[in-house]
Amino acid sequence: MSHSGKKPFTCSECNKGFTLSSYLKIHQLIHGGKKPFTCSECNKSFTQSSHLKTHQMIHSGKKPFTCSECNKTFTLSSYLKIHQLIHGGKKPFTCSECNKRFSQSSHLKAHQMIHSGKKPFTCTECNKSFGSSSYLKIHQLIHSGKKPFTCSECNKSFTQSSHLKTHQLIHSGKKPLTCSECNKTFTLSSYLKIHQLIHGGKKPFTCSECNKSFTQSSHLKTHQMIHSGKKPFTCSECNKRFTQSSHLKAHQMIHSGKKPFTCSECNKSFTQSSHLKTHQMIHSGKKPFTCSECNKGFTCSSRLKLHQMIHSGKKPFTCTECNKSFTQSSHLKTHQMIHSGKKPFTCSECNKTFTLSSYLKIHQLIHGGKKPFTCSECNKSFTQSSHLKAHQMIHSGKKPFTCSECNKRFSQSSHLKAHQMIHSGKKPFTCTLCGKRFIDPSRLNRHQMIHSGRKPFTCSECNKGFTCSSRLKRHQMSHSGKKPFTCSECNKSFSSSSYLKTHQMIHSGKKPFTCSECNKSFSSSSYLKTHQMIHSGKKPFTCTECNKSFTQSAYLKTHQMIHSGQKPFTCSECNKSFTCSSYLKKHELIHSGKKPFTCTE
Numbered sequence: 001m002s003h004s005g006k007k008p009f010t011c012s013e014c015n016k017g018f019t020l021s022s023y024l025k026i027h028q029l030i031h032g033g034k035k036p037f038t039c040s041e042c043n044k045s046f047t048q049s050s051h052l053k054t055h056q057m058i059h060s061g062k063k064p065f066t067c068s069e070c071n072k073t074f075t076l077s078s079y080l081k082i083h084q085l086i087h088g089g090k091k092p093f094t095c096s097e098c099n100k101r102f103s104q105s106s107h108l109k110a111h112q113m114i115h116s117g118k119k120p121f122t123c124t125e126c127n128k129s130f131g132s133s134s135y136l137k138i139h140q141l142i143h144s145g146k147k148p149f150t151c152s153e154c155n156k157s158f159t160q161s162s163h164l165k166t167h168q169l170i171h172s173g174k175k176p177l178t179c180s181e182c183n184k185t186f187t188l189s190s191y192l193k194i195h196q197l198i199h200g201g202k203k204p205f206t207c208s209e210c211n212k213s214f215t216q217s218s219h220l221k222t223h224q225m226i227h228s229g230k231k232p233f234t235c236s237e238c239n240k241r242f243t244q245s246s247h248l249k250a251h252q253m254i255h256s257g258k259k260p261f262t263c264s265e266c267n268k269s270f271t272q273s274s275h276l277k278t279h280q281m282i283h284s285g286k287k288p289f290t291c292s293e294c295n296k297g298f299t300c301s302s303r304l305k306l307h308q309m310i311h312s313g314k315k316p317f318t319c320t321e322c323n324k325s326f327t328q329s330s331h332l333k334t335h336q337m338i339h340s341g342k343k344p345f346t347c348s349e350c351n352k353t354f355t356l357s358s359y360l361k362i363h364q365l366i367h368g369g370k371k372p373f374t375c376s377e378c379n380k381s382f383t384q385s386s387h388l389k390a391h392q393m394i395h396s397g398k399k400p401f402t403c404s405e406c407n408k409r410f411s412q413s414s415h416l417k418a419h420q421m422i423h424s425g426k427k428p429f430t431c432t433l434c435g436k437r438f439i440d441p442s443r444l445n446r447h448q449m450i451h452s453g454r455k456p457f458t459c460s461e462c463n464k465g466f467t468c469s470s471r472l473k474r475h476q477m478s479h480s481g482k483k484p485f486t487c488s489e490c491n492k493s494f495s496s497s498s499y500l501k502t503h504q505m506i507h508s509g510k511k512p513f514t515c516s517e518c519n520k521s522f523s524s525s526s527y528l529k530t531h532q533m534i535h536s537g538k539k540p541f542t543c544t545e546c547n548k549s550f551t552q553s554a555y556l557k558t559h560q561m562i563h564s565g566q567k568p569f570t571c572s573e574c575n576k577s578f579t580c581s582s583y584l585k586k587h588e589l590i591h592s593g594k595k596p597f598t599c600t601e
């Protein structure tokens with residue numbers, strides 16, 4: 001009957017046909033749920049005694065059938081025959097839809113379900129459907145939590161023996177399959193095939209929504225979740241949702257604190273092996289991915305792709321609120337938190353909130369006092385490597401970013417962007433309380449502290465509060481007496497480089513900031529702004545005691561001391577007190593006898 005193709009015995013449940021009544025009876029056990037043959041080792045049950053015998057070889061380790069080409073052994077002669085087709089290159093089963101060829105008829109049938117869309121095997125737990133019963137069984141292990149295959153090296157468990165075998169190659173270091181183009185090695189032939197698509201430039205799986213193409217169907221499915229918004233995997237700790245189970249697992253390590261992958265060079269630990277591999281390239285100096293435009297090297301292909309967007313100018317992710325575009329979806333999500341006001345990560349020390357966990361970690365170094373990145377030139381330490389790199393440009397003098405309007409140069413692209421807003425006049429960030437506009441969100445945040453009265457950075461010497469850490473540092477120099485920035489013309493010292501630059505304009509005579517009303521020039525933009533209030537008549541800082549208004553907050557503070565009676569600046573000679581340091585300095589000239597201003601006439 002196998003020659004004629006007739007299958008006269010039909011299952012009343014599913015209409016599947018069989019050549020023999022005995023085959024039909026065995027098949028009907030599936031519908032009845034009967035599995036009369038049980039393994040004495042592990043209690044697994046089977047519908048046929050032959051299946052039990054094959055299974056028992058797993059426990060005994062017997063594989064009596066050996067391939068004459070590669071010495072690989074098998075439990076059944078039928079498995080050996082299928083394997084030998086690989087060596088012969090034979091794939092006798094062809095799909096009539098797309099001409100793809102297969103070594104086994106079962107593989108062809110499973111493939112044809114892609115074209116037909118049939119998924120006849122449904123999970124009773126979640127109603128997910130599958131093209132074959134074997135896929136359904138593997139899936140059901142997720143619900144039961146069973147992972148019966150355990151690695152003897154590290155005790156990691158798997159749902160399938162094939163996954164265990166692939167994992168064990170990590171311990172053995174074996175990568176038996178080599179790419180003929182670039183000699184990269186792989187543990188599985190499927191990984192090699194996917195990799196070879198890179199060389200061929202083939203991306204056969206295309207998204208119907210945006211026409212983006214992928215080398216693997218699984219990558220396409222993951223991508224399509226962006227369009228559908230589906231995130232079926234939820235963290236039980238914080239309810240954060242993910243498109244892939246692997247992303248959920250990586251995330252869950254944040255809660256558990258596990259970092260099982262450790263660098264042998266520096267003992268830094270990571271949640272994923274891929275992160276460890278990327279990190280190890282820092283030690284080896286390898287940057288195998290090179291930009292064809294500028295020859296800059298990268299440790300991973302994803303970073304190269306992001307970099308290449310600089311050359312192409314592509315920013316495919318656009319904010320619906322303000323139309324600002326980004327090279328990465330993650331950057332867009334972070335940006336959108338500015339509009340929503342969400343800051344889900346809170347510091348346990350000071351309750352400051354952040355949009356990203358990475359920002360929180362960097363902030364926490366302030367409380368811990370840790371500054372792991374040290375400058376080899378001056379021993380100044382930093383919390384981030386990026387801050388160290390920016391600082392090192394002071395020593396090297398490098399300023400690779402140039403303004404096309406005025407040729408002013410900057411050490412960082414972010415500084416250039418902020419500067420360019422002066423030319424464009426754009427101030428896209430607006431204070432909701434007073435309508436004042438700013439060129440970047442950090443300046444807006446600092447300004448909003450004026451309204452809230454928050455000053456989270458406190459001086460340990462005098463308890464004076466500040467809105468940002470840089471102002472606190474500058475203030476602390478008044479206690480320590482440090483003025484590390486010295487003028488080469490007159491040896492006058494300053495607590496900050498910006499003060500020195502403003503001072504040096506006295507010697508050079510430069511006053512690049514000019515008032516459009518009266519053409520008076522100033523050495524800094526802040527002096528110009530203060531001056532322009534004379535023309536506008538604006539005095540935005542008002543005393544709550546007497547309603548007197550001032551052009552600057554500093555003037556208001558000095559004035560408020562009249563009401564409070566505070567005079568925090570005391571003369572060491574006669575103990576006379578003053579409301580501001582400039583009054584004290586003027587007074588001290590009486591004791592010193594200095595008269596620094598001489599009449600030229």
